[in-house]
Amino acid sequence: MRLGLRALSGAARGGWRESFPLGGRDVARWFPGHMAKGLRKMQSSLRLVDCLIEVHDARIPLSGRNPLFRETLGLKPHVLVLNKMDLADLRGQQEITRRLEAEGLRNVVFTDCVKDKNIRQIVPLVTELVASSCRYHRAEHLEHCIMVIGVPNVGKSSLINSLRRQHLRKGKATRVGGEPGITRAVMSRIQVCERPPMFLLDTPGVLAPRIESVETGLKLALCGTVLDHLVGEETLADYLLYTLNRHQLFGYVQHYGLSGACDDVARLLERVAVRLGKTRKVKVLTGTGDVNVTQPNYLAAARDFLRTFRLGLLGPVMLDRDTLQS
Ligand SMILES: Nc1nc2c(ncn2[C@@H]2O[C@H](COP(=O)(O)OP(=O)(O)O)[C@@H](O)[C@H]2O)c(=O)[nH]1
Ligand SMILES: [Mg+2]
Structure with missing residues (x-):
């Protein structure tokens, strides 16, 4: 306006x-330390994961992501979902994509999980990335297991619910909240798609220990x-x-x-x-x-x-x- x-x-x-x-x-006081535990738990589930979807806020596409994600969860195929695009001024979208690409982030999708915008781009992209990656001991598994990561309150749980609405016509499977800290533990697998069978792991938001x-x-x-x-x-x-x-x-x-x-x-x-x-x-x-x-x-x-x-x-x-x- x-x-x-x-x-x-x-x-x-x-x-x-x-x-x-x-x-x-x-600043250190703003970001409580309990999040290290969440990250350790995520690391221990990583063996079962084929791809990571990192959700971040489209209003801060270049800052505030947790560098520990790359260090500790790094080797898997990775999709960056910039969510809440409805709240972001994306006139510089091309430049954003260019900058992210320069950081090695080639798979970026802008979404609005409330209105399910661009959500349908995600499954084909993930399927393609998993197909072209080395799945080690998981090669014989047909199903895809994807871990959803990101800092708190960016819409990780909303993305899972939105994918279910789009691909399975099912309602909410995971709790959504307006405040950080709603998803507290790494949860059980939630199915979001039938073909290919795709399961997502919701996780609690993890901020970097040092901003x-x-x-x-x-x-x-x-x-x-x-x-x-x-x-x-x-x-x-x-x-x-x-x-x-x-x-x-x-x-x-x-x-x-x-x-x-x-x-x-x-x-x-x-x-x-x-x-x-x-x-x-x-x-x-x-x-x-x-x-x-x-x-x-x-x-x-x-x-x-x-x-x-x-x-x-x-x-x-x-x-x-x-x-x-x-
Ligand atoms: N405007 C807008 N709000 C969103 C969007 N996605 C999620 N939200 C809201 O953001 C808040 C946090 O969502 P949640 O899924 O719980 O985030 P999580 O902590 O990352 O799991 C909730 O109030 C959601 O309704 C979006 O695309 N646009
Ligand atoms: Mg959540």
């Missing part, structure tokens, strides 16, 4: 922030891969506002009925809170006694701002835009 020049003139006079203060943030940079951490958090409160909803709202303004995505102005765009998160959240009726009365002690003051609920406003963004109501984004343009 882009506003006309007139609507923007107020905010544009001041210009947008050119950078986001990244110092002093303890490459604070900014990558913030992007991952915006995409909902970390519990928001670990980063801080208001910090995340601030990074979102910074990003939307830099990308000239001013849908929030209309969405919240604001008079213009702004680059100050406290001011924005104040207006959002008032708009949503999220205010509370607090008692303030003054020299002359108690006074009741109406205070905006910044936390509720920040949560609404993030939720609205994640629903795609503020328009599609490409959070790796800077990397793509560099």
